[in-house]
Amino acid sequence: MIERDSAAGILQAALSRGGDSAQLFVERTSSTTLRLDGGRLDEAAAGVDQGVGLSLLEGDRTLYANGNKLDHESLMKMAERLSRSVAIGAEIPRAVPLVFRQRPLAMVSPVLV
Secondary structure, three states: OOOHHHHHHHHHHHOOOOOOEEEEEEEEEEEEEEEEEOOEEEEEEEEEEEEEEEEEEEOOEEEEEEEOOOOHHHHHHHHHHHHHHHOOOOOOOOOOOOOOOOOOOOOOOOOOO
16 A cells, blocks of 8 residues: 555654654555345445554644545645644754554455355
């Protein structure tokens, strides 16, 4: 979904004007719905929902932004807008330790044909 280097740049941009930590959340969900009527397939629908959230924590404040565009440019704009919300002034260069956790979800309801 989002490359590790891209995610690191987005988190650094979010923290560029302050904040204690930042988190980037990405979700992409595929769904299929089948409706039966009298044992016959009456309707079939499929779709994909995706979204991204970026949170910035500073002390007891949490700032949050979200959207559904996952391209690097859109996410950088989101991070920059969020960072401007923290403080007005000179940028503070920061070295931020990054921890990546990927948690794929198990298939809950497989459809058998």
